[in-house]
């Protein structure tokens with residue numbers, strides 16, 4: 001694996017520790033494997049190995065010294081600027097030598113963990129310098145992994161697709177969304193399609209609405225430079241949340257083939273009702289954290305403009321205009337610096353109109369199915385039971401399965417799974433060209449409107465919320481107008 005962006009934050013926090021975990025787990029890639037890092041910082045092999053060891057130790061403090069040494073032996077480094085053909089000439093020569101040394105038969109994965117503006121230029125130079133060969137996806141294979149964000153709007157995503165596809169085939173591109181590497185996210189599809197009891201009720205006849213929440217306690221964590229030009233809709237909704245929505249709403253795929261699953265998710269994205277720029281406020285609310293609970297506000301974070309109008313929160317109401325979901329609202333909300341971390345998907349079922357217990361005078365909650373993605377990892381089904389006693393009193397209770405009750409598997413990390421799948425040529429967990437463009441087709445009118453509208457309107461649409469709170473009141477209003485509440 002060649003890592004572009006080898007000295008960066010993502011490489012240190014996620015990629016190197018995940019590679020190490022694959023290296024030590026169950027013989028998955030102990031042999032015939034090497035890493036070559038490329039970036040401008042003037043490391044050599046020895047100093048890059050120190051960086052790699054440090055990154056791994058931070059993630060796995062109890063890693064064995066022998067394992068760490070063996071892993072670091074397989075790490076190499078080439079310094080150079082990505083805009084300089086000399087870097088690629090040196091890289092090509094080194095890869096030839098390392099391929100022989102580590103007996104990798106010329107198979108290569110190029111992992112682009114660089115600033116997004118470099119995805120296109122790096123792919124172009126890899127192609128022009130003959131390092132990555134188009135169509136060469138079997139023996140030896142040449143694949144390219146690309147981090148998010150993939151484009152910043154529809155036009156830039158299309159342009160990036162065009163640039164990359166000039167040099168490689170679609171099947172050689174692995175567009176990452178690390179959410180899809182989470183076991184609890186993959187479980188949504190298993191739960192739906194392996195348990196036939198849910199099939200008949202998974203539609204507008206039985207489902208009242210769906211809520212998807214991605215709440216984080218952290219703020220922008222030193223990524224203000226990126227965040228100021230992105231905002232939370234680009235950071236979380238365009239990728240992670242639309243993927244969650246796709247898994248909840250898709251039709252049963254014909255098979256577990258990557259294309260069948262990605263066809264299903266793309267069909268959902270195509271059916272989402274377009275936002276109407278005229279009445280945007282009623283469809284999507286944007287917010288930004290202000291100071292609160294001892295934490296600085298977003299505008300006080302280092303690198304953020306003091307008058308920034310970038311959203312760190314949104315709440316949206318979407319409809320999927322197909323037969324299955326006609327009239328069922330999907331409420332999505334996400335935010336930074338909220339009271340607690342929680343990612344979940346809740347399917348709220350309709351209350352029976354002819355419930356025989358209506359007369360018992362006790363309002364009871366409707367059945368709910370909750371997929372807790374993180375930090376709790378569980379599935380729970382809310383239902384009604386009779387409370388012991390002479391009178392007919394009802395109470396809402398939960399039937400629960402927690403992942404804690406299963407023995408931990410050796411590989412539970414999202415990046416491990418993603419890297420492994422790329423090595424195994426399994427595209428299921430990666431975005432396809434049409435899916436990514438469809439997601440931008442939906443969201444580009446929203447982000448363009450927010451960006452281009454006059455400052456007073458921008459300020460009017462921005463709802464501040466105190467750090468550590470549950471988000472802005474306008475988000476509560478969005479769902480309350482429909483007679484519902486956030487759960």
Ligand code: NDP
Pocket residue numbers: 004005006007008009010011038039040041080081082083112113114115116118147148149226
């Ligand atoms: P960093 O800024 O920490 O790292 C960027 C890397 O790119 C550095 O290694 C830098 O090398 C290298 N680089 C930049 N320009 C050049 C150049 N012209 N020539 C050679 N090397 C260059 O970014 P992150 O690691 O945070 O992010 C990388 C990618 O991953 C981004 O696209 C980001 O959106 C995505 N991502 C990051 C996440 C995270 O948690 N960090 C989460 C999800 C996605 P050097 O400093 O040595 O010059």
Ligand code: BG6
Pocket residue numbers: 148216235343
């Ligand atoms: C990243 C976003 O893709 O996902 C970050 O850029 C966010 O802003 C992160 O914090 C959340 O990932 P996870 O796995 O911690 O939920």
